[in-house]
Amino acid sequence: MPTLLLPMPLRPYADNQRAVQVKGRTVREALQDLVDQYPRLKPHLFNGEGRLQPYIHVFLNGEDVRSLQGVDTPLEENAELRILPSIAGG
Amino acid sequence: MHPTPSTLTMQAPAREVGIAATVGRTPLIPLRHLARDLPPGVEVWAKAEWFNPSGSVKARPAWNILRTALAAGRLRGKRLLDATSGNMGIAYATFGAALGVPVTLTLPANASPERLAMLRALGAELILTDPLEGTDGAIEEARRLAEAHPDRYCYVDQYNNPANWQAHYLTTGPEILQQTEGRITRFVAGVGTSGTLMGTGRYLREHLPDVVILAVQPDGPMHGLEGLKHMPTALRPGIYDPTFPDGVIEVPTQAAYAMVRRLAREEGLFVGPSSGAAAWAALQVASQLREGVVVTIFPDGGDRYLSAPFWEEDA
Numbered sequence: 001m002p003t004l005l006l007p008m009p010l011r012p013y014a015d016n017q018r019a020v021q022v023k024g025r026t027v028r029e030a031l032q033d034l035v036d037q038y039p040r041l042k043p044h045l046f047n048g049e050g051r052l053q054p055y056i057h058v059f060l061n062g063e064d065v066r067s068l069q070g071v072d073t074p075l076e077e078n079a080e081l082r083i084l085p086s087i088a089g090g
Numbered sequence: 091m092h093p094t095p096s097t098l099t100m101q102a103p104a105r106e107v108g109i110a111a112t113v114g115r116t117p118l119i120p121l122r123h124l125a126r127d128l129p130p131g132v133e134v135w136a137k138a139e140w141f142n143p144s145g146s147v148k149a150r151p152a153w154n155i156l157r158t159a160l161a162a163g164r165l166r167g168k169r170l171l172d173a174t175s176g177n178m179g180i181a182y183a184t185f186g187a188a189l190g191v192p193v194t195l196t197l198p199a200n201a202s203p204e205r206l207a208m209l210r211a212l213g214a215e216l217i218l219t220d221p222l223e224g225t226d227g228a229i230e231e232a233r234r235l236a237e238a239h240p241d242r243y244c245y246v247d248q249y250n251n252p253a254n255w256q257a258h259y260l261t262t263g264p265e266i267l268q269q270t271e272g273r274i275t276r277f278v279a280g281v282g283t284s285g286t287l288m289g290t291g292r293y294l295r296e297h298l299p300d301v302v303i304l305a306v307q308p309d310g311p312m313h314g315l316e317g318l319k320h321m322p323t324a325l326r327p328g329i330y331d332p333t334f335p336d337g338v339i340e341v342p343t344q345a346a347y348a349m350v351r352r353l354a355r356e357e358g359l360f361v362g363p364s365s366g367a368a369a370w371a372a373l374q375v376a377s378q379l380r381e382g383v384v385v386t387i388f389p390d391g392g393d394r395y396l397s398a399p400f401w402e403e404d405a
Binding site: 005082 | 320399
């Protein structure tokens with residue numbers, strides 16, 4: 001089952017967890033399962049049309065999935081996805 | 091070669107401190123086209139902080155922090171250490187190079203490639219931290235290093251160092267008062283460490299008790315406004331007093347990105363996303379006035395973000 005690692009600002013919306021096990025054969029399905037498990041995450045990740053916010057970066061094995069096949073990028077069973085925040089003040 | 095402490099003033103002579111002598115005295119530029127639908131008595135001005143050495147507003151606090159640490163003898167035989175999101179580090183590295191002070195920085199590994207390249211070019215030692223932990227993770231790493239190696243590092247801690255906001259009290263505030271000839275009625279500034287807001291705001295409020303001070307922050311914990319902090323979900327800087335501003339304006343990332351594009355194409359101001367957020371907030375404030383002079387801060391230029399996707403319309 002793929003693992004999704006959450007950045008610090010999103011953890012309060014996911015019971016303060018850093019890593020969440022998700023179901024899905026693509027990045028899209030994995031993110032959908034994440035927000036099904038923790039619905040309070042949804043407005044922070046997706047816009048009103050259900051598209052991933054352009055400033056949310058999802059990395060698979062060190063690569064931004066936008067440089068792969070976007071949210072249609074296929075996932076291995078033991079894939080590790082990371083959602084990265086922008087860099088805050090200072 | 092370190093200058094003698096008596097010459098380490100905020101505006102020290104160039105023969106003593108080199109490029110650090112050019113900090114501040116940045117232009118104040120009116121938003122002529124973006125503000126054209128406002129009533130004739132309402133003006134919006136932006137302080138063009140990318141004119142500073144090192145290319146950002148951070149020249150002011152970096153120089154004030156460095157000079158006060160040098161004057162107090164705290165840097166003798168040690169490296170200057172701090173956590174940064176990029177601009178502060180570039181400013182430390184610039185003045186550190188000019189004054190012979192070695193610089194070590196902790197910053198998240200997902201800092202933009204432009205920033206990392208600049209820091210390396212200026213000779214800073216970089217310790218990259220886990221991007222998942224964000225800037226707060228870089229702060230924790232700096233604290234850990236300072237505790238583990240007190241003889242090696244002088245941790246100057248921009249988030250809790252009063253020399254940060256005092257830099258703006260000494261320079262940004264007086265410059266704005268003079269450049270507006272005392273006419274400023276609203277001061278609007280983004281918060282990262284909050285030094286700009288707190289220092290400039292304190293100076294302006296002392297001299298113009300009726301001035302309204304407004305803080306700008308992202309509208310949520312996940313945002314694309316590099317350099318700004320969403321205070322409710324971040325480590326709160328010790329220098330930030332949440333009771334100080336008269337109000338807080340929350341800016342959606344997409345609105346700030348759209349404003350960045352408009353500033354470039356309609357005003358010829360090629361700036362970064364925190365400037366877009368500042369302009370959006372300042373124009374919101376101005377739209378509610380019948381008369382007044384709104385001043386905001388544009389922290390840096392757009393060239394640091396050329397690899398970012400927001401220059402395209404659909405970003």
